[in-house]
Amino acid sequence: MSATPGPSMLYVLSRSVGQSRAAGLASALGLCLGGIVLAVATALGLATVFSNAGWLVDILRYVGSAYLAWLGLGMIRGARSGAQTELHTTDVGSKPLYAIMWQGVVVELLNPKTVLFFALFLPPFVALDGARADVGAQGGSVTLQLLVLGVLVPLTAVPSDLLVAMMGGSMKKALNSSRRARELLAWAGGLTLIGIALTILLEAM
Numbered sequence: 001m002s003a004t005p006g007p008s009m010l011y012v013l014s015r016s017v018g019q020s021r022a023a024g025l026a027s028a029l030g031l032c033l034g035g036i037v038l039a040v041a042t043a044l045g046l047a048t049v050f051s052n053a054g055w056l057v058d059i060l061r062y063v064g065s066a067y068l069a070w071l072g073l074g075m076i077r078g079a080r081s082g083a084q085t086e087l088h089t090t091d092v093g094s095k096p097l098y099a100i101m102w103q104g105v106v107v108e109l110l111n112p113k114t115v116l117f118f119a120l121f122l123p124p125f126v127a128l129d130g131a132r133a134d135v136g137a138q139g140g141s142v143t144l145q146l147l148v149l150g151v152l153v154p155l156t157a158v159p160s161d162l163l164v165a166m167m168g169g170s171m172k173k174a175l176n177s178s179r180r181a182r183e184l185l186a187w188a189g190g191l192t193l194i195g196i197a198l199t200i201l202l203e204a205m
Contacts, residue, residue: 002157012161016168019094024165026097030104031161035154038109042118043146050142060123065197067120072193079186122149124200
């Protein structure tokens with residue numbers, strides 16, 4: 001998913017090509033920091049829910065699995081049209097690097113889809129003890145599980161975002177010329193999400 005061209009990657013690309021490589025790196029860092037803040041906030045909120053209303057866990061697992069499958073189907077449905085899209089970049093207004101980084105943080109924090117993603121993506125992967133919702137099946141804290149899982153999500157986007165920032169114009173040419181690869185990448189990501197969703201559902205049954 002992180003390697004599939006999306007809004008975040010295109011945001012980094014626009015800064016890298018439109019201003020400078022350093023600006024692209026700053027925007028990638030900002031997006032990552034914003035994602036980590038959201039992940040921590042969501043994890044702490046979910047941990048409270050798990051502790052006080054353990055019965056919601058199973059519901060969130062089923063809803064989360066359905067959400068993953070829906071995301072996967074969406075990636076597959078949009079694979080061809082997304083791959084055929086021509087990427088264009090233009091010069092953007094030059095800003096200080098700290099301002100670009102802060103803009104990246106704000107962009108990520110104000111994205112409601114990111115909040116929904118964390119809220120529905122994390123619960124299916126949390127192991128719970130049948131008797132206590134605040135302790136995992138292996139004795140691990142649910143809060144710690146949620147925090148680790150949540151922080152790993154934005155961190156997985158860092159390598160691809162950094163690559164986009166460093167390569168800039170070359171990456172834009174590669175994305176425009178390798179449309180078949182982009183389509184296959186979207187299919188692979190979609191099928192992976194659907195596979196994960198089915199695995200979680202089978203384990204919950």
